[in-house]
Amino acid sequence: MNGPVIELESVSCLLSGRTVLDAVDLKVRKGDLYAVIGPNGGGKTTLLKVILGLLPASSGTVRVFGTDPRKARTRIGYVPQYRTFDFRYPLTVEEMVLSGRLGLVPGLVRRFSEKDRKAARRALERTAILHLSRRPICDLSGGEQQRAIIARALVGEPDLLILDEPMVYVDMPTEMQLFDMLKALKDEMTVLLVTHDIGAISTNVTRVACLNGKIFTHDTSEISEDMLTAAYHCPVDLIAHGIPHRVFRDHGGVG
């Protein structure tokens, strides 16, 4: 199949009477490392929930792998926004990561096989927390917790990885390591990531969009001035301050 991995056509989403997504078009192709940036409350998490089939679109069409998101989502690894669940749950790191394969385990009882355990070990290895596998998740540091969440998303060997603000609450060195990890994953799967922090966008992204209810993109890796002004409603040099020049093409005096 050569169609886009994710395809949204004029998708709108109303949440308690408020338009959170306004006629959003989005095309994520195979092999993309696609970043959606935008201010808080700009609809980034809503966008992901629509793609995951957790929220219905009020209008427009959503296709993932050319089909209904609810059918396609077993091929998706999802990294929800940090701490949407309770890390005090009595669970070891290995058990938590293993739980991410449950949807792929057949049968009514869904017992894990040796293959599942191998996949869990591999995911723990890739996120560099294999040595923590027997540790209760409540004993992990913030960065280790984030790795465990990513390992859980990878354990099902997904074709699409979706990350919601993966760099929040993570210190700088960990952030760099996480980006290296994403770069390595890019060859195996399509990656879609949302963040409010433009500084978090590295040069490795293949496409960028700005989201603030409406979506703005040139379908390239370039963040242009008009995209940012449209999404953030403030002068670009304010936002662009401290951002590596590689991200921004020369805007003529800006940056």
Added chain:
Amino acid sequence: MILSILGFEFFRNAVAAGLIASIVCGIIGSFVIVKRLVSLSGGLAHAAFGGVGLGYFLGVDPFLGAAGFTLAIALLIGTIREKFGQYMETLTGVVWAAGMATGILFIALTPGYAPELFGFLFGNILLIPSEDLIIMGILALGILLIVTAGFNQLVAVTFDEEYARVMNLPVTALLLLLLLLIAFSVIVLLRVVGIILVIALLTIPPAIAREYSGSMRSMMCLSVLAAAGCTIGGLFLSYAMNVPSGATIILLATVGYGLMLFERWMTGRRTQGAPG
């Protein structure tokens, strides 16, 4: 010697009932604690009183009335939450009070005296007939089998409901199953500590166990042990001191909880990520 009391059938039954109750509250109570369903469990237990009243009114065994009524309420709560998007907490408040009111109304409408009423409210582990013990045992075995079979899925859905949905697990059915399991546990525990005290047995032993557990399996095992200590210890204590058994069991558990907090304070090990 106090152990000579084991020569009596009623006391052997009481010990067996205490052990069965411990297994149930250790296993289901662990889910109640991690999924924060404590008040819901209290609501279900009190709703059982409606079934007790209904049983008296219709002339059937109030224990059976309570069982049927509690299961029906659990199904109702699950359905209303799903269809009407109501908060679990709100529904808890409604069934808690409405269940008690139903019971009071039916008992008032029943001519004559309602025997054993006090036993239903506060439990009497020393008065459990062998037939009821068998019913309790079968229910506990059923709970054990269902949890064993559904363990991975129940853990997944109580840990992270949203992710369970993304994995296309039958989340709605699993949550309904959990409600039914809690209802069955309430029925088992009813005879031991009574409607008013069920919530303590479902809460305190697992809450103690959680502090010393890194996985759900170990939490369940420790909960069962803690609960067995409380029920059996409370049973002997209440016999020796000639005081009500249900209350003794609960107070013993509360002392255990206090000791756990004291130990945590002494060793400076508070649960990580706890508020404050």
